[in-house]
Amino acid sequence: MKDHYQLLIIGAAGLAAAVTAAKQGISCALLDEQAAPGGQIYRSIESVPATRAQVLGTEYQRGKALAAEFRECDADYFPESTVWSLNREREVGVLYKGQNKIISAEQILVASGAYERPVPFPGWTLPGVMQAGAGQVLFKSAGVIPSDGVALAGSGPLLLLLAWQYMQVGVDIKAMLDVTPLSNPLRAMPKLPRALLAHHYLTKGLVYQRDLKRAGVVTKMGVSNLQAEGDGELQSISYRHLGREHSIETDLLMTHFGVIPHIWLTQAAGCKHRWDSSQQCWRPQHDAWGNTSIEGVLIAGDGAGINGARSAEHAGRLAALQALFSLGVISQAKRDKQSVTERKQMQAERHIRPFLEAYFAIPQNMLATQDKDTIVCRCEEITAGEIRAAVENAHGDSNQVKYLSRCGMGPCQGRQCANAVAHIVADAGGQAVADSSLFRGRPPVAI
Known part of the structure; x- marks a missing residue:
């Protein structure tokens, strides 16, 4: 070096x-x-x-x-x-x-x-709850898959992809719980014509959905009030769907809320x-x-x-x-000439993005959890209630909350809680997330 x-x-x-x-x-x-x-x-x-x-x-x-x-x-x-x-x-x-x-x-x-976007929800720190990306890492690198089945919950294309991949190798998918609000597809509809310019992505997603349905995988849209439950480890998950409460026994829940x-x-x-x-x-x-x-x-x-x-x-x-x-x-002329094809192809790939962003937008009440007992900062074990209390005491941005509570001062230096803290601070203070600030970055960081 x-x-x-x-x-x-x-x-x-x-x-x-x-x-x-x-x-x-x-x-x-x-x-x-x-x-x-x-x-x-x-x-x-x-x-x-x-x-x-x-x-x-x-x-x-x-x-x-x-x-x-x-x-x-x-x-x-x-x-x-x-x-x-x-x-x-x-x-x-x-x-x-x-x-x-x-x-x-x-x-x-x-x-x-x-x-992966960390989204705190009740019980998310229980052993047995992990991110879908971690499941994919295990599968790609070592061929490790769940032996006793898995429940999948969250929102985003990766969740659908992982379910399809697991289905291909015989994993028992107990449920697909999609927290995407039922109003999102309507919000995304004006962006569909542009998305059709990258129709290969849409086609692939539809194929995944078709194959999962044929395999008997239960997919529930518009799920809310997601909770992981258990005594010291995950034993079940509960959720609300179409106005009714439901529960599934499982010792493994993989979640994904976009990246x-x-x-x-x-x-x-x-x-x-x-x-x-x-x-x-x-x-x-x-x-x-x-x-x-x-x-x-x-x-x-x-x-x-x-x-x-x-x-x-x-x-x-x-x-x-x-x-x-x-x-x-x-030269600048050579740079510009060589960039023409790359830029054109890049823009073609991005036609799908506005549609996906609107369709899979995470509901605000999940990004800014309302449950005061839910741990937000896993390193320092700071709850959503403690963060909201800090805002009520006139600490109006993320860094002030950090100084007061130590939220974001643990080994991960806020990488797992910064986004959630900003959303909660904004919600508690009645301001836009852009105005609630983000934890200041400083070394050491890890890539």
Whole structure:
């Protein structure tokens, strides 16, 4: 690992960017938390057995070509690296092979991707309750699946995909509980004509729904009042559907409430962020080339805003072209010419997003849980009631609540509770989430 690079890429979402940059002969390196290329979407793509890859689907399988192309390029690759710091001087703190090192770069591309949106609800901290993404990680990397069945709850395309994948390998899916409000499809309808331009995504979702229905998987739409219950561990879940209370016995519940950008590095660097009401999250401010508010720091992929894996590849190549231009390696004319196809294909992939964002919008009463006994900050065991009490005592933004209650000061440094705290603070104070602030980012962070 050198002390300095012309381009340093942080995160596995930067595979396509690394290939584009390395072709121009610059010194380029990619820091990856994982042991092999692929990131979260294409995890274990180089080693997964063919039969499991087939079950995981064609979108997963296409990552094999991307990983192979990256392996053939001249970019330096540092797997199992933990990036813990980034500042506006473009200095990066990284832990690699047990040693800490500070490296610098003329251009830095943050491609840190996204993570599942944590949504606290009664009982979500019980053993036996886990995120759907964790289930998919176990399946992709080791072929581990639930042996005694599973209940799935939440909202978003990943929940549907995981149910379909589990169905393919014989997992007993006890129920699919969709918390998407029944009014959401109507809200999304005006965005459907544009979504039809990316109809392959809609078609795939409809196929999943059809196959699940044929397999006898029960799907309930418009579920509310979701609760996980048990004495020391999950034993059952209860919920309301069409005005009636229901209960299901299960020792495993997997939840999913969409994904949000991993912004902790860009926050630590001091990049400006804005609230995106459609995606219900904060995202870094950036231009069409991925430039953030800090010169020489670019962002690409879902860490810049949720647009999917294919869009992330195109965005990575565009950011790499911008970095090459900034380094003086290519001219502006060459950058613009080479970007035409990438930008066109990226925009084509994004036609589906406004429809999905409207359709799968999480209800506000879940984002800002009303149950005062529900733990919001798992590290410090701070409840929603304690957060609301802090707001009632005139602590009107997330950071003031943090100072008072220690919410967000645990080992995860707020990564699991920041969004929820902001929603609760906004709800308790009668203000917009954009005005309730987000925890300030500072090192150490983890990518």
